[in-house]
Amino acid sequence: MKLADKVLEGDIRAAAKLMRAIEDESTSAIDELCAIYPHTGKAYIVGLTGAPGVGKSTLINNLINVFRTKGIKIGVVAVDPTSPFTGGAILGDRVRMQQHGLDEDVFIRSMATRGWMGGLAKATLGMLHVMDAMGKDIIMVETVGVGQSEVEIAKVADTSILVLSPASGDEMQMIKAGIMEIADIFVVNKADRGGAENIAGAIEFMLSMKTYLPGDWRPCTILCEAVYGKGSEQLVTEILKHKDYMTSCGLLERRRKERARLEVNEAIEGSIASFMHQSLENGGEIEKLVDEVAQRSCDPTSAALKIIEQFSKRFHTTQE
Ligand SMILES: Nc1nc2c(ncn2[C@@H]2O[C@H](COP(=O)(O)OP(=O)(O)O)[C@@H](O)[C@H]2O)c(=O)[nH]1
Ligand SMILES: [Mg+2]
Incomplete structure (x- = not known):
């Protein structure tokens, strides 16, 4: 039986195996993902973004508990x-899966960040599809919102939450990264520490500068104390409120189309690149140009243009 079929039956080990294949960028993962794709698109994606240490993982642990009391099946990437994740979650790696008494309706997968911009977004989307196919209702994605690829990931979420905390000093970085703009809900965590009200006030001030038309979603700011579980109920209520809003005004459909566009574009880029490499590699054309670049008799951009030119010539000859 194919891995994809097992995933669709809710086989946790198969899901973990497929996720590893996705992360390793193994070619078999592409076929499996194609097979599960028609069965995805049901899960709702919630992104939580914020600097390291603001309390995203602690918040997610709390949110899982609240969502579970409502019978909602949860995935976390x-x-x-x-x-650090605790509680009755099934962690998608071999070691922790050995634990007993786990909640089968919570599946958590951590992913190593890597240097390549496209790779991270692509692998994250792959993980989302697997959890979606497993039947998870809500999938939370935790990202550190500082790099460009993390902003890209944040854009795929149906509801985006920006988590800040007093004295983390990264507010400016968030504004620069454009994360403030895409947040649907603001959380000021560690409200047990001084200064939380100031940050909340600054966010509210920023929001008050914007014009909202009737029917627009106006983000709100929620104070949380994640270590004490405070604020989680309110946050869940707000997430579900935003989910209703997204669904009823047709924005969810638009967001999903954008996600599809991102994936098609990534697939085009990936396919063209590998097609070109396959067709030129045997003739040694790429290797020759790489040597020229290494010896500085050609620059990388000109080399790439020559490769594309050679490819299109060859492509046209085979078409005639
Ligand atoms: N004082 C205080 N500490 C918190 C709160 N929430 C989380 N922390 C602590 O902050 C640290 C980082 O939390 P973590 O959830 O790993 O942050 P992440 O990097 O954003 O995922 C941990 O030691 C938490 O116990 C809070 O509300 N108040
Ligand atoms: Mg974390």
């Missing part, structure tokens, strides 16, 4: 391998 943490784009940060150091994120």
Whole structure:
């Protein structure tokens, strides 16, 4: 039986195996993902973004508990391998899966961040599809919102939550990264510490400068104390409120189309690149140009243009 079929039956080990294949960028993962794709698109994606240490993972642990009391099945993709998760979750790696008494309706997978911009977004989307196919209702994605690829990931979420905390000093970085703009809900965590009200006030001030038309979603700011579980109920209520809003005004459909566009574009880029490499590699054309670049008799951009030119010539000859 194919891995995809097992995933669709809710086989946890198969899901963990497929996720590893996705992370390793193994070619078999592409076929399996194609097979599960028609069965995805049901899960709702919630992104939690914020600087390291603001309390995203702690918040997610709380949110899982609240969602579970409502019978909602949860998936979590943490784009940060150091994120600590507790409770009755099934962690998608071999070691922790051995634990007993686990909640089968919670599946958590951590992912190592890597240097390549496209790779991270692509792998994250792959993980989302697997959890979606497993029948998870809500999938939370934890990202550190500082790099460009993390902003890209944040854009795929149906509801985006920006988590800040007093004295983390990264507010400016968030504004620069454009994360403030895409947040649907603001959380000021560690409200047990001084200064939380100031940050909340600054966010509210920023929001008050914007014009909202009737029917627009106006983000709100929620104070949380994640270590004490405070604020989680309110946060869940707000997430579900935003989910209703997204669904009823047709924005959810638009967001999903954008996600599809991102994936098609990534697939085009990936396919063209591998097609070109396959067709030119045997003739040694790429290798020759790489040598020229290494010896500085050609620059990388000109080399790439020559490769594309050679490819299109060859492509046209085979078409005639
Ligand atoms: N004082 C205080 N500490 C918190 C709160 N929430 C989380 N922390 C602590 O902050 C640290 C980082 O939390 P973590 O959830 O791993 O942050 P992440 O990097 O954003 O995922 C941990 O030691 C938490 O116990 C809070 O509300 N108040
Ligand atoms: Mg974390």
